[in-house]
Amino acid sequence: MKIRNALFAVLAAASLSAAAQDLSVGLSTPVTTMDPHFHNLTPNNSIAKHVFETLVHQDDQQAMRPGLAESWKALDDTTWEIKLRKNVRWHDGSPFTADDVLATLKRIPNVPNSPASFAIYTRPISDAKAKDAHTVILTTRAPHPLLPNDLATIHIISAKMAGMGTPDYNSGKAVNGTGPYKFGEYVSGDRVVLVANDKYWGQKPAFQKIRFRMITNSAARVAALLAGDVQMIEAVPTADIAKLKTDARVTLASTVSNRVIYLHMDSGRERNSPFVTDAAGKPMEANPLRDPRVRKAISMMIDRNAIVSRIMEGEAKPAGQFLPETFHGTSKRLAPEKYDPDGAKKLLAAAGYPNGFGITLHTPNNRYINDEKIAQAVAQFLTRGGIPTKVDAMPSAVFFSRGSKLEFSFLLAGWGAGTGENSSPLRSLVASFDPKLGNGAANRGRFSDAGVDAMVHTALTTIDDTKRGLMLAAAADKAIGELTGVIPLHYEVSTWGVKKGLAYKARVDQYTLAHEVTVAKK
Amino acid sequence: MTVYVLRRLAQTLLVLFVTSGLVFGGLYLVGDPVEILVNPQADQEERARTAAALGLDRPALEQYWIFLKGAFTGDLGKSFVFGRSALEVIIERMPATLELAFLAMVMSVGLGIPLGLYAGLRPHGLAARSIMAGSILGFSLPTFWVGLLLIMVFAVQLGWLPSTGRGPTTEFLGVQVSILTWEGLRYALLPALNLALFKLSLIIRLTRAQVREQSLLDYIRFARAKGLKRARVIGVHLLKNILIPLITVIGLELGSVIAFAVVTETIFAWPGMGKLVIDSIFQLDRPVVVAYLLVTVFMFIMINLMVDLLYSALDPRVRIAEVKS
Numbered sequence: 037m038k039i040r041n042a043l044f045a046v047l048a049a050a051s052l053s054a055a056a057q058d059l060s061v062g063l064s065t066p067v068t069t070m071d072p073h074f075h076n077l078t079p080n081n082s083i084a085k086h087v088f089e090t091l092v093h094q095d096d097q098q099a100m101r102p103g104l105a106e107s108w109k110a111l112d113d114t115t116w117e118i119k120l121r122k123n124v125r126w127h128d129g130s131p132f133t134a135d136d137v138l139a140t141l142k143r144i145p146n147v148p149n150s151p152a153s154f155a156i157y158t159r160p161i162s163d164a165k166a167k168d169a170h171t172v173i174l175t176t177r178a179p180h181p182l183l184p185n186d187l188a189t190i191h192i193i194s195a196k197m198a199g200m201g202t203p204d205y206n207s208g209k210a211v212n213g214t215g216p217y218k219f220g221e222y223v224s225g226d227r228v229v230l231v232a233n234d235k236y237w238g239q240k241p242a243f244q245k246i247r248f249r250m251i252t253n254s255a256a257r258v259a260a261l262l263a264g265d266v267q268m269i270e271a272v273p274t275a276d277i278a279k280l281k282t283d284a285r286v287t288l289a290s291t292v293s294n295r296v297i298y299l300h301m302d303s304g305r306e307r308n309s310p311f312v313t314d315a316a317g318k319p320m321e322a323n324p325l326r327d328p329r330v331r332k333a334i335s336m337m338i339d340r341n342a343i344v345s346r347i348m349e350g351e352a353k354p355a356g357q358f359l360p361e362t363f364h365g366t367s368k369r370l371a372p373e374k375y376d377p378d379g380a381k382k383l384l385a386a387a388g389y390p391n392g393f394g395i396t397l398h399t400p401n402n403r404y405i406n407d408e409k410i411a412q413a414v415a416q417f418l419t420r421g422g423i424p425t426k427v428d429a430m431p432s433a434v435f436f437s438r439g440s441k442l443e444f445s446f447l448l449a450g451w452g453a454g455t456g457e458n459s460s461p462l463r464s465l466v467a468s469f470d471p472k473l474g475n476g477a478a479n480r481g482r483f484s485d486a487g488v489d490a491m492v493h494t495a496l497t498t499i500d501d502t503k504r505g506l507m508l509a510a511a512a513d514k515a516i517g518e519l520t521g522v523i524p525l526h527y528e529v530s531t532w533g534v535k536k537g538l539a540y541k542a543r544v545d546q547y548t549l550a551h552e553v554t555v556a557k558k
Numbered sequence: 559m560t561v562y563v564l565r566r567l568a569q570t571l572l573v574l575f576v577t578s579g580l581v582f583g584g585l586y587l588v589g590d591p592v593e594i595l596v597n598p599q600a601d602q603e604e605r606a607r608t609a610a611a612l613g614l615d616r617p618a619l620e621q622y623w624i625f626l627k628g629a630f631t632g633d634l635g636k637s638f639v640f641g642r643s644a645l646e647v648i649i650e651r652m653p654a655t656l657e658l659a660f661l662a663m664v665m666s667v668g669l670g671i672p673l674g675l676y677a678g679l680r681p682h683g684l685a686a687r688s689i690m691a692g693s694i695l696g697f698s699l700p701t702f703w704v705g706l707l708l709i710m711v712f713a714v715q716l717g718w719l720p721s722t723g724r725g726p727t728t729e730f731l732g733v734q735v736s737i738l739t740w741e742g743l744r745y746a747l748l749p750a751l752n753l754a755l756f757k758l759s760l761i762i763r764l765t766r767a768q769v770r771e772q773s774l775l776d777y778i779r780f781a782r783a784k785g786l787k788r789a790r791v792i793g794v795h796l797l798k799n800i801l802i803p804l805i806t807v808i809g810l811e812l813g814s815v816i817a818f819a820v821v822t823e824t825i826f827a828w829p830g831m832g833k834l835v836i837d838s839i840f841q842l843d844r845p846v847v848v849a850y851l852l853v854t855v856f857m858f859i860m861i862n863l864m865v866d867l868l869y870s871a872l873d874p875r876v877r878i879a880e881v882k883s
Contacts, residue, residue, distance in 0.1 A: 066837055068639050068640060069640065069641070074641060075595075075639070076596075076597040076600075077597070148611075148641070149611055149612065149636060149641040150608075150611060150641070151591075151595035151596070151608055151611075151612065151638050151639060151641075152595050152596045152597045152600065152604075152608060153604065153607065153608070155604060155607070156597070156599060156600055156601060156604045159603075202641050203642065206642075223829065224640065224647070224650065224651075224829075225651060225829040225833060225834055225837070226723070226724060226827075226829035227723070249722070249723050249827060250827060250829075251722050251723070251827040252824060252827065252833070252837075253824050253825050253827070255706050255825075256705075256706070256709060256721065256722050256825050256826065256827060259706070259709045259710060259713060259714050259721050259722070260713075260721045260722050260723075260827075262714045263709070263713040263714045263717065263720070263721040264717070265713070265720050265721045265722065265723070402840070431840065432594065432840070433588060433589045433593075433594055433839075433840060433841070433842045434588055434589045435589075436589070436590075436593035436594060437588075437589030437590040437593045438589070440590070440593055451598065452598070454597070454598075454599045455599075460599060464598075464599065464601075471601075471602035471603070474601030474602060474603060475601075477600065477601045477602050477605065478598060
């Protein structure tokens with residue numbers, strides 16, 4: 037009997053430690069490749085960050101931390117010196133040097149058939165040289181203060197593998213990183229398996245094996261967590277959060293993300309905006325959306341707190357600008373617009389529309405959390421405020437093509453600031469559309485203001501972080517506070533669920549990084 | 559017979575051509591894949607680069623012509639998302655779908671015919687009534703709801719079976735198969751049951767109706783009057799005669815199980831073709847969608863052809879040569 041008990045204890049201990057060594061994660065979107073430079077897409081980057089590393093790391097608040105680079109500094113306006121970390125080894129055992137960085141920068145613009153390349157981050161770099169084995173000198177075409185932010189998106193590959201194509205990465209043959217986990221297996225549409233890299237230079241990996249499973253249906257993902265098939269899931273649906281909060285098997289981790297949900301209005305066309313009518317529904321020649329007072333009135337008609345508490349079930353935060361105040365370059369003065377239907381009516385009358393006008397709000401219905409429901413709520417607020425509003429919801433595949441062809445007058449969309457600071461939304465959403473400068477690529481309302489353009493342009497060439505931050509904040513004050521070029525609604529909250537006993541520090545950039553999961557101390 | 563088969567194959571080519579045109583045109587009208595594929599941060603230059611890299615900067619007709627030229631040499635284009643041959647991506651996912659469909663068909667035929675026979679032979683018993691009531695539920699409950707319910711009951715509450723995903727695979731005739739090991743089969747049971755439920759109900763009802771109809775006919779009475787054993791009357795005379803309409807339906811349903819397992823595959827995170835095509839439609843991955851539909855249409859035509867050939871084998875009165883006229 038004693039022997040049996042002892043045996044049982046040993047077996048139980050063995051199975052417990054084996055369970056603690058592996059982690060299964062349920063992902064909400066499919067990983068489409070193992071090549072870190074092929075398709076710039078959140079799920080792909082998320083996986084790449086386990087195996088590969090960037091020169092500059094970003095912590096859970098997107099603040100920059102030394103990664104493969106120990107330090108970086110601007111020698112002058114266009115020259116940067118990057119000091120590389122010594123004693124870093126690739127998974128195959130060879131040492132990491134400046135050559136690997138140069139080979140990476142060379143490969144990025146030349147990945148065949150890439151549907152979304154990382155060249156947008158390397159294009160500002162005109163020249164890259166190795167000063168010695170652990171120092172890289174980068175020269176930019178023009179002053180480019182965002183170089184460290186850009187470097188935080190570029191996964192460094194080993195020079196040996198630079199000649200390999202995407203198929204070699206997908207088969208695992210070319211996947212040779214420096215990160216905490218090594219390639220195990222990749223089955224397209226099903227799973228990615230990674231194995232601990234015990235020789236990692238930083239914090240040793242907590243799990244022996246990580247299995248990422250692609251479970252796109254959110255109810256099934258929650259069920260998999262409850263059934264214990266996975267120990268961690270991302271994108272917990274808002275409808276399940278209240279229930280899971282009281283479930284003893286699960287711990288939730290959530291944070292306000294870097295994604296804002298906003299309304300864009302056609303402020304470009306002088307007349308005949310496609311979906312603007314008069315109050316009776318007849319076509320109208322004038323475009324009221326060009327008047328900043330009308331845009332401001334629309335913003336004042338919307339009760340953001342009601343949207344957040346009723347539709348988002350509290351899992352969002354009312355927004356007054358593009359990014360929460362903790363981010364670099366945000367304004368301290370832009371609070372969420374107060375709900376003021378009477379003030380809005382007066383403003384609308386002052387702008388010459390005492391009887392209002394009619395409009396259609398276009399929205400995707402499968403892209404953002406509760407996107408179509410939010411649009412319905414906005415339409416009801418506007419209709420009550422004297423602007424009869426219809427909603428037309430469509431899949432994002434249709435929505436973004438039509439939106440970029442300027443077929444809409446009024447649209448709902450979202451923006452996640454990939455670089456983690458305010459120039460990304462300012463440049464893409466409110467700077468004037470200008471293919472030559474690469475500005476306004478997502479400015480589907482064609483908002484344009486010379487003052488905002490000038491401020492954004494100067495900020496983007498100011499190396500000093502503090503000065504740049506103030507300039508970006510001033511640009512936001514003008515574009516949103518003064519001119520209401522876009523109407524911010526709320527910041528999405530992203531939520532992860534982990535098994536009791538594990539802990540995850542929720543990230544503002546929505547990446548699911550299993551190597552940052554910690555085993556809670558008992 | 560040979561002429562008949564050849565003619566059917568020629569018709570197949572025409573159908574495939576028309577399908578490709580319709581799907582290609584339809585997807586072209588839906589939207590611009592570049593908008594979905596590029597990173598939102600991308601500027602205009604990067605958007606133009608993506609369009610050029612994927613051949614999307616050319617006029618629609620030219621894009622279709624390039625596709626047709628490739629199709630004649632068996633190349634259905636490269637997936638925008640995966641950067642690999644679209645056909646290859648689909649074929650890679652095919653075994654997962656086929657094994658699920660196979661398991662679902664075995665379940666629905668293996669259970670459906672005996673249950674239907676029973677319900678037909680003893681139509682007024684309590685068991686028969688229960689079977690019929692159950693089949694109504696199987697018919698009318700939506701697949702996605704039943705799927706979630708199965709997960710909640712068998713995986714979350716009881717913990718008997720894994721909730722989602724495909725189990726470990728083994729190689730069988732050069733193909734990765736998961737249902738040959740018990741561990742793999744455990745993963746497949748719930749999705750297969752979910753997929754089978756509708757077909758099961760259909761087969762039960764069809765079998766029952768056939769049995770009720772045929773039991774009253776003279777040849778059954780005659781067989782009984784001859785003093786044949788009940789088992790022989792049912793097993794040989796009755797069963798053989800009810801099989802013909804059943805085979806038609808089973809053939810058609812096999813096609814639809816393979817082609818339209820989309821809902822089940824999505825809920826159970828089963829890495830098959832259905833899940834692939836749904837993801838591809840959302841991402842406007844045109845080459846994969848077009849290739850998938852061509853493969854599906856081809857498969858339907860082949861199954862129908864086989865059903866026609868099976869008819870003549872089962873029923874000597876049907877002669878394929880007659881169809882020529």
